[in-house]
Amino acid sequence: MAARAHALLAVDVVTFALVNRRLRVRVVKIRRGPFAGSWAFPGGLVGAGESLEDVARREVNAAPAVDVHLEQLGTFGDPDRDPSARIVSTAYLALTPDVAAIGASERYLACDWQDALRLPPLAYDHGVMAAAAIERLRGKLGYTSIVRTLLPEEFTLSELQLAYEVILDRALDRRNFRKKLDATGMLVASGKRRRGPHRPAELYRFRERRLVSVDVL
Amino acid sequence: MAARAHALLAVDVVTFALVNRRLRVRVVKIRRGPFAGSWAFPGGLVGAGESLEDVARREVNAAPAVDVHLEQLGTFGDPDRDPSARIVSTAYLALTPDVAAIGASERYLACDWQDALRLPPLAYDHGVMAAAAIERLRGKLGYTSIVRTLLPEEFTLSELQLAYEVILDRALDRRNFRKKLDATGMLVASGKRRRGPHRPAELYRFRERRLVSVDVL
Numbered sequence: 001m002a003a004r005a006h007a008l009l010a011v012d013v014v015t016f017a018l019v020n021r022r023l024r025v026r027v028v029k030i031r032r033g034p035f036a037g038s039w040a041f042p043g044g045l046v047g048a049g050e051s052l053e054d055v056a057r058r059e060v061n062a063a064p065a066v067d068v069h070l071e072q073l074g075t076f077g078d079p080d081r082d083p084s085a086r087i088v089s090t091a092y093l094a095l096t097p098d099v100a101a102i103g104a105s106e107r108y109l110a111c112d113w114q115d116a117l118r119l120p121p122l123a124y125d126h127g128v129m130a131a132a133a134i135e136r137l138r139g140k141l142g143y144t145s146i147v148r149t150l151l152p153e154e155f156t157l158s159e160l161q162l163a164y165e166v167i168l169d170r171a172l173d174r175r176n177f178r179k180k181l182d183a184t185g186m187l188v189a190s191g192k193r194r195r196g197p198h199r200p201a202e203l204y205r206f207r208e209r210r211l212v213s214v215d216v217l
Numbered sequence: 218m219a220a221r222a223h224a225l226l227a228v229d230v231v232t233f234a235l236v237n238r239r240l241r242v243r244v245v246k247i248r249r250g251p252f253a254g255s256w257a258f259p260g261g262l263v264g265a266g267e268s269l270e271d272v273a274r275r276e277v278n279a280a281p282a283v284d285v286h287l288e289q290l291g292t293f294g295d296p297d298r299d300p301s302a303r304i305v306s307t308a309y310l311a312l313t314p315d316v317a318a319i320g321a322s323e324r325y326l327a328c329d330w331q332d333a334l335r336l337p338p339l340a341y342d343h344g345v346m347a348a349a350a351i352e353r354l355r356g357k358l359g360y361t362s363i364v365r366t367l368l369p370e371e372f373t374l375s376e377l378q379l380a381y382e383v384i385l386d387r388a389l390d391r392r393n394f395r396k397k398l399d400a401t402g403m404l405v406a407s408g409k410r411r412r413g414p415h416r417p418a419e420l421y422r423f424r425e426r427r428l429v430s431v432d433v434l
Contacts (some may be wrong), residue, residue, distance in 0.1 A: 005261060005264065005265060006226070006262050006265065007262075007263040007264070007265065007267075008223050008224070008225065008226070009223070009224045009225070009294075016429060020280060045224075046221050046224040046305060047222065047223060047292065048222060048223065048224065048296070048303040049226070049292050049296050049303075051295050051296055052292060052294035052305065053294075072291055072292060074289055075269060075289060075292045075307045077226075077263065077268050077269035077270075077307070078268050079265070079266050079267060079268055086266075086271065088226050088263060088307075090292045090294070090305075090307075114288050124422045126293070127320060135224040142262050164365045165383075
């Protein structure tokens with residue numbers, strides 16, 4: 001590749017979802033270049049007429065009806081992050097309640113949802129991005145209602161606690177957790193109950209769709 | 218300018234300093250292009266061999282001996298932010314204890330330190346960057362020891378309170394503030410006193426140079 005005087009800009013997206021009691025992250029297998037065959041986060045160069053969020057939404061590749069939470073994580077620009085070209089990357093954190101709503105892409109050799117806390121080595125500096133994304137998510141879990149963006153519309157309190165435990169990778173005291181939850185006032189009972197093999201459990205939902213500041217952890 | 222298929226990347230720096238009981242920010246008057254004659258934050262394109270932080274340090278233009286705090290603020294990429302070229306900008310927040318240590322630059326028509334809370338209209342989306350920088354600084358003032366990076370090595374408690382008040386643009390209750398400060402444990406008495414027209418006041422310094430998490434506000 002010809003030498004360039006200036007850096008180009010890409011956007012990469014770290015998309016998390018809760019699947020089968022695990023925090024999973026969407027990774028793709030790269031088709032070409034020095035990292036061909038390696039896993040990485042999906043991404044693309046920023047075109048002349050696109051905003052960064054446009055590119056991030058395109059790379060998330062979600063069905064239009066799905067409400068994917070998107071926020072800028074940070075911009076990664078070490079000169080040696082990509083041996084083939086001088087590309088700086090702005091990483092976005094994406095959170096989806098529904099893994100089935102995220103499409104695959106034929107630009108890659110493969111697309112997969114892998115355990116976010118036990119990732120294989122990733123291409124470029126995507127391992128650093130992954131760590132930053134998990135740190136951001138865990139941080140916001142403690143002081144906002146962000147967990148909503150990973151959950152279905154209605155859920156039991158046990159399901160909510162499990163979401164926290166899976167992301168934090170540690171057990172929470174049930175009684176303490178419920179007391180804190182109560183104090184946040186962020187939940188409302190839906191009036192419905194979950195049917196199943198166990199005693200029916202009450203279903204809750206979030207009072208507001210927007211992120212609110214709360215003290216959960 | 219010829220149309221480009223992809224965006225280029227710049228770094229702009231929002232540098233704050235405390236000068237004469239005001240929070241001041243370094244602005245420059247642009248020499249060329251659609252915003253010639255307007256005030257903006259200093260910045261430059263990211264070269265092929267530079268990290269983002271390299272560019273930020275260059276644009277801060279501080280004397281080597283001065284310890285300037287630098288952190289990434291965010292990346293601003295609306296397609297219409299610059300009418301002359303498709304340039305995305307990563308903004309850095311820079312904090313200096315010494316305004317005299319920051320050099321001028323002949324690339325601009327003028328360099329100035331203006332009142333950060335009463336800025337004139339700025340070029341590009343730099344007004345948005347200014348708001349984001351002030352929000353970040355005020356936020357971190359409440360939960361970290363970041364105020365250290367704007368102060369000289371030693372200071373009185375009144376000077377420290379004034380720094381908070383100037384940045385927050387509101388008065389703080391003296392007794393409450395001192396109680397909270399005490400609880401943080403982030404200060405140590407230097408054993409010296411400030412001489413002057415008033416009763417000599419004890420001088421303090423920060424226990425640690427690194428940013429620590431504290432509950433101040």
